[in-house]
Amino acid sequence: MGLTLAVYSALSVATSWPLALHPLSLQVSRQFDIYVTSWLAATDPRLALWAPGLQSAWPLGEALSRADSFVFMLIAWALSPIGGAWLAVALVTLVGPVVSAWAAERFAARCLDARFPWSLVAGAVFGFGGAAATTLLEGHVYLLLDPWLPLCATAAWRATDDDARPADGLLAALWWSLCLWTSAYLGLGATLLVGALALRGRLRPAVAGPFAALALASGAAYVALFRTGADAVRIGSALAGTSARGVIEAGSATLGTLLGWSPWVDASGHSIAPAVGGGVLVLALVAPILGAERRAWAPLVGLAAAACALALGPVLRSWPQGPGLPWLLSLLDWTGAGSFLHFPWRFMAVASLALGALAARAVSDLAARRPRLAPALLGFVAVDLLLSTGTPLRTGRVPVAVPSAYAAAPAEGAVLELLPRYAGMAVDLEIHWNNLTCSYQAAHRRPVTNRCLGTRLYSGPRVRIGEWVTDAALRGADPAAVREGLAALGVGAVAVHPDLLAPTERDALVAGLEEILGPPVARSTDAGDAVTLFAVSAPSTDATARRARYRSMFEEGGE
């Protein structure tokens, strides 16, 4: 076990390099969701788990009951006395893959009889393969701490043995629940996994009963908590049938990204390239020829095939750009609820577990027949992983810093971020800046008008109040009326990011804001983001009045 953990620790440090050198002052993800992950780590779940909290989406608030990962929220909260938000992020990024890989290695060793050190292949593929690399680069790093899926597979495997006990069913349900509470997607993946493994043997009622009871109770609790946030978070995008297809298409794999990555994937494709690697794939497929039992091989290959098929989402494409054919998840168009499933590629975690374990067994069998060949194969698998994931060459090196101007924001009231309107291919920058300015909250500790959980483009209080203020500033509206409106909404500071604005409008906007709010209270150019901060005097402290004012100004006319 010690050597296994040492190997995986070295891999974790290498694939996330140079995070280990600067765990609290650097982040290595490439995409913008890392910022809301850090925001989530900085929130206090006691304040907003059941009802909308005012840390974000001020003055309406957002409930954390629709956060992606409750397990991560709990870990971050437990760590909060000893470190900031980025401590939890760094910890799951560095330690998560080690624990996940170890659990996958144990699955391959215990259930498929893969022998050490060849069983390491299973952990390497699961903990450091394309799905894990996508998780790291996209910023959903809490998914890296996922020993639950392999542990669930191990328990479900035992539960279908002839001598299975009720405790095996209970254990499988426990790991299934932890998958669900880590991410709903992992819960779906674990459900697929349990269903596939149930086919390999006879599942006795004495074992299935405890599993079903605990899984149903846990699932019902999750659904109940999820539903408490229905009116505040994500309801728009989740139920907008017209946008559902677009949302899940962006989070799907393609035939090409299942094979590898390219610079384009990082620049415009959200870094989604959950490739397994051709060598691993071939090893997994030829495993029964080399010695794996067909009774063990068939359900795992079937599981991997199903997971790959689901990961392709609603359109079968060769590459993210270009034509495609309607595919499995296009059926969700009929329900209009498809955007609940933002990231079909996450099914590849299940595929990488199954294929990695089978590849480990294949290498193990080869080592028994040709002892000299197996070490070379191990090297081949390592190169295969390196080429198919591209880590650590693809990781970002982004300092974690907050512009110093925010320190001048008044203690009372929320921060309103004024961001430009992006169009065309650059529209993702809207979410980038929304999420980045959410992460600033961990330092300035003021409420923000940004939505930090709902990820719908151009919606929510930041956008609506911001449009109203920028329109007033650019048109030269009555300054007193704007000041009164901002104060009534409880806005205490307005932050402008001049470098983001087209030069023809930058000066006019800042001049208009000076007309309304007086000279800025702070300007800063540090942390890679120029910020000009204006203060609003006497922001309202009456939460009910603030919400009523917001609704009268922005909601009566419709979103």
Next chain:
Amino acid sequence: MGRVLLAVGVLATGASARAAALTVFVAVPEGLSADGLAVEVEGSDGIAATPLRDDGAVAHDIPGDRIFTATVAPRSGRTTDVVLLDGDGRPLYAGPVRIDDPRWSSVAFTLRRGPEGPVALRVPTSWPGGAVTGDSDLPLVAAAAWGLLGVGLVGVWLAGGRRRGARARGARGGS
């Protein structure tokens, strides 16, 4: 004399003949109509209305994303008056816009539902960035790789079938 020199200078630089292009963006949320949206500016031939379209005609724009665009050529100057019109010819916005930066002149609006119909809010545009294009060869590489994998698997399956057949024939011959 000064006027003559100014006229010569203007003619030499071509400033009077060159109209700065202004790109107009209008974001139209779902549920609001964009039928007949047009922008009116004074060009070298007088005031003219240009329809806004969602056809991706502006560089890096995406057709069908409900951001309607038009590129107009106002008379040169530091500013121009822009009037945004709805389908009934009703002005949704009227005001001056700077057009003196030869690198990029733009104006953006977002339509919102108001008590008496749609209203246009002026929103600042971003500093224009580059666009990323896809790798043109990669779809072909991906398709070829999957094809090779499929052919390889069929080959392994056929070879396995032949071996099993030979073993079965050998067993029958032996018996």
